[in-house]
Amino acid sequence: MRLSVLSAAIGCLALLSCGGRHEKTTPEIVARGVATLPGDPEDRIWEKAPVHVATLLLQDMVEPRLLEASTTHVRIQALADGSRLAIRMSWDDSTRSDLLAPGKFGDACAVQFPVEGGADLPAPQMGEEGRPVEIAFWSAAWQALVDGRPRDIHAIYPGAKVDHYPYEAGSLEPGSSEQTAMESRYAPARAVGNPVAGPHDRPVQDLLAAGPGTLTPAERTLSDGKGRFASASWVVLVSRPLPATLAHTGRAQAAFAVWEGGNREAGARKMRTGWIPISLEEGR
Amino acid sequence: MALVHNWQLDRAMSYWYPESRPKKQFAAVFDTNKCIACQTCTLACKTTWTSGQGQEYMLWNNVESKPYGFYPLGWDVQLLERLGGQSWSGRHYEGRTIFEAAGAGERVLGWRPDELDYAYPNVGEDDSAGAELQTGAFMELPHTKWFFYLARICNHCTYPACLASCPRSSIYKRQEDGVVLIDQSRCRGYQECVRACPYKKTFFNPMTSTSEKCIGCFPKIEMGQQPQCFVNCIGKIRHVGWISRPEDARPDNPVDYLVHIRKVALPLYPQWGLEPNVYYIPPVHVPRSFLRMMFGPGVDHAIESYRKAPDDPDLVGLLSLFGSSPQIVPRWKRLGDSVIGLTEAGAEILRVPMKEPVHIRKAFDLAAGVTRTNTP
Numbered sequence: 001m002r003l004s005v006l007s008a009a010i011g012c013l014a015l016l017s018c019g020g021r022h023e024k025t026t027p028e029i030v031a032r033g034v035a036t037l038p039g040d041p042e043d044r045i046w047e048k049a050p051v052h053v054a055t056l057l058l059q060d061m062v063e064p065r066l067l068e069a070s071t072t073h074v075r076i077q078a079l080a081d082g083s084r085l086a087i088r089m090s091w092d093d094s095t096r097s098d099l100l101a102p103g104k105f106g107d108a109c110a111v112q113f114p115v116e117g118g119a120d121l122p123a124p125q126m127g128e129e130g131r132p133v134e135i136a137f138w139s140a141a142w143q144a145l146v147d148g149r150p151r152d153i154h155a156i157y158p159g160a161k162v163d164h165y166p167y168e169a170g171s172l173e174p175g176s177s178e179q180t181a182m183e184s185r186y187a188p189a190r191a192v193g194n195p196v197a198g199p200h201d202r203p204v205q206d207l208l209a210a211g212p213g214t215l216t217p218a219e220r221t222l223s224d225g226k227g228r229f230a231s232a233s234w235v236v237l238v239s240r241p242l243p244a245t246l247a248h249t250g251r252a253q254a255a256f257a258v259w260e261g262g263n264r265e266a267g268a269r270k271m272r273t274g275w276i277p278i279s280l281e282e283g284r
Numbered sequence: 285m286a287l288v289h290n291w292q293l294d295r296a297m298s299y300w301y302p303e304s305r306p307k308k309q310f311a312a313v314f315d316t317n318k319c320i321a322c323q324t325c326t327l328a329c330k331t332t333w334t335s336g337q338g339q340e341y342m343l344w345n346n347v348e349s350k351p352y353g354f355y356p357l358g359w360d361v362q363l364l365e366r367l368g369g370q371s372w373s374g375r376h377y378e379g380r381t382i383f384e385a386a387g388a389g390e391r392v393l394g395w396r397p398d399e400l401d402y403a404y405p406n407v408g409e410d411d412s413a414g415a416e417l418q419t420g421a422f423m424e425l426p427h428t429k430w431f432f433y434l435a436r437i438c439n440h441c442t443y444p445a446c447l448a449s450c451p452r453s454s455i456y457k458r459q460e461d462g463v464v465l466i467d468q469s470r471c472r473g474y475q476e477c478v479r480a481c482p483y484k485k486t487f488f489n490p491m492t493s494t495s496e497k498c499i500g501c502f503p504k505i506e507m508g509q510q511p512q513c514f515v516n517c518i519g520k521i522r523h524v525g526w527i528s529r530p531e532d533a534r535p536d537n538p539v540d541y542l543v544h545i546r547k548v549a550l551p552l553y554p555q556w557g558l559e560p561n562v563y564y565i566p567p568v569h570v571p572r573s574f575l576r577m578m579f580g581p582g583v584d585h586a587i588e589s590y591r592k593a594p595d596d597p598d599l600v601g602l603l604s605l606f607g608s609s610p611q612i613v614p615r616w617k618r619l620g621d622s623v624i625g626l627t628e629a630g631a632e633i634l635r636v637p638m639k640e641p642v643h644i645r646k647a648f649d650l651a652a653g654v655t656r657t658n659t660p
Contacts, residue, residue, distance in 0.1 A: 060389065062451070063389055063390060063391045063451070064389060064390055064391060064449070064451060064476060065388075065389030065390075066389070067388060067389045099490075100473065100488075100490050100493050101399055101488070101490040102341070102397065102399050102402060102475075102478065102487070102488045102490065103396050103397060103398050103399050103401075103475070103478075103488075104399060104490075105475070141493070151491065152337070153337050153338060153340065153490070153491060156490050160340070162340060165335060165336065165337060166335050166336075167336075183336065183337075185336070186333075186334070186335050186336020186337070186339060187336050187337070187338070187489075187491065187492050188468040188492070188494075188496065189468040189469070189471065189489070189492040189493070189494040190492055191468075192468050192469040193469065194468060194469050194470070194471070194492070194494060196471075196472050196473060196492075196493045196494065197492035197493060197494060198492070198493075212451065213451050213452050213453055214452075215452060215472070264396065266472075266473070266474040266475065266476075267451050267452070267472065267474035267476065268451045268474075269474075
């Protein structure tokens with residue numbers, strides 16, 4: 001009798017309410033081993049991966065804070081092929097936000113691992129001084145550019161009328177280095193090589209942080225990803241090199257964040273998780 | 285939050301970072317009585333710095349008609365309303381600054397303009413305020429209807445709200461000149477600075493996903509030159525220089541003289557607490573209550589002094605230095621009917637007569653064989 005009550009309690013815990021639905025959830029993230037990682041978040045192979053439903057918390061630790069919850073849960077799945085880890089995140093979102101403009105923000109998500117393994121973990125919120133974390137950040141706006149949205153003001157404002165840009169001067173040969181230099185002159189962030197200014201060949205950027213406010217681009221982005229929006233939810237695949245601790249010990253910790261662009265979330269204004277255990281599981 | 289001193293409020297106030305004044309502080313004086321809203325300053329800035337894709341809507345410099353002109357829409361009244369009562373006791377500010385009024389989880393009391401708030405750069409242009417017209421207008425003196433032109437750039441504040449608000453410390457204030465800049469290599473476009481700057485002089489660039497702002501034409505400043513919006517001002521309403529702290533004010537420093545010594549030039553919305561460094565000689569014809577809201581408690585003294593300028597050779601002399609040189613004029617002196625602009629070391633840059641000599645030319649130019657037209 002006692003055993004059956006306990007089983008029922010565990011069963012209830014495993015059936016978390018998420019976005020109005022009841023879903024089965026594993027107590028931690030299990031990365032199932034596969035021969036080949038999928039490149040698409042909608043690949044049928046994901047049906048084999050266990051789902052961990054993570055509760056998102058407010059970022060209410062450092063200013064500027066988010067004080068009202070927006071996205072409440074993120075569904076997390078993982079697959080690994082021995083050298084890389086693919087993580088699939090999905091969450092409910094009634095508004096697709098993939099245009100960045102004055103007062104307009106984009107949907108986004110991120111997955112974070114400690115750089116160093118071990119039981120003594122850095123703070124889950126961006127790590128801490130001397131104990132950095134590595135982050136793979138996916139942006140819906142970058143996804144739209146990768147998917148073919150032109151990098152042009154008319155893609156944002158279809159009715160825009162522009163008389164003339166300096167780089168369109170008749171004296172500048174189209175495609176010449178002189179013309180590129182003129183265009184860069186009025187795009188300072190791109191001119192100094194800020195990765196957020198593009199061009200974007202992938203929707204993901206690798207970053208390092210050692211505490212709030214310290215986010216820095218990694219020397220190179222080795223992660224990749226793909227996001228799809230359908231039926232009022234995002235499904236995003238982020239693949240990255242297998243974290244060293246996970247590769248060596250079969251266990252690690254990961255943390256996640258989701259930004260709801262429709263709620264004007266960016267930077268520190270986000271929903272996030274604490275550290276969640278992740279383990280490797282041999283393929284079945 | 286740290287406790288810092290804000291001399292414009294005559295008190296200490298809270299700020300996100302400790303007090304750290306630069307070695308020199310960029311400052312400017314704008315004489316609103318001389319501005320004709322020709323927007324030459326606006327275009328000079330636009331063509332120099334913001335002609336690229338994503339910068340179309342940006343006006344690092346703009347001129348708006350007050351009280352009904354705004355760029356972006358409602359930039360000041362939106363905040364005035366949110367901040368609530370802003371009372372002064374003499375020169376002492378008794379209300380809250382935007383740092384002191386920051387809500388839970390915020391560094392600054394701010395608000396985000398909507399996209400469309402940037403769509404009307406000339407809203408309210410030349411619209412008059414004053415008594416409503418019920419039966420038709422007739423000439424009255426002094427005029428009951430009024431408006432004035434307010435030219436605006438970044439105030440390169442001593443306590444910038446943009447800098448305080450950036451969670452990644454991408455905004456910095458240069459020690460050498462006090463110019464406030466957004467590090468374009470570090471900004472990630474969170475738009476916190478757009479939300480925080482009460483003057484709404486930071487702008488998000490949707491094509492680079494970073495925010496941009498007035499850079500004070502620092503490459504020109506580094507060469508001793510005045511910024512573009514200053515040298516292109518055909519009304520000669522602007523003077524750029526360096527401001528000292530009140531206790532260190534020098535009478536031979538033009539900005540110090542106008543701001544600290546004669547007190548004819550006043551900060552814009554000092555009650556917000558940023559210690560802004562563009563100072564305005566207020567318009568003489570506008571209701572004082574409106575001006576006190578906008579420029580603080582020094583309005584009456586400033587206008588009375590300015591009105592007496594014709595009998596005040598030093599004041600009128602210094603005002604005639606405005607717009608007389610492309611170089612920054614950090615020192616000045618009056619010598620009889622001439623005003624002399626000097627370098628820091630005391631070398632003469634220019635000499636301006638306080639009264640232009642009158643030249644009378646004959647109506648017919650014998651040498652050229654043409655009749656002259658009278659084009660002043």
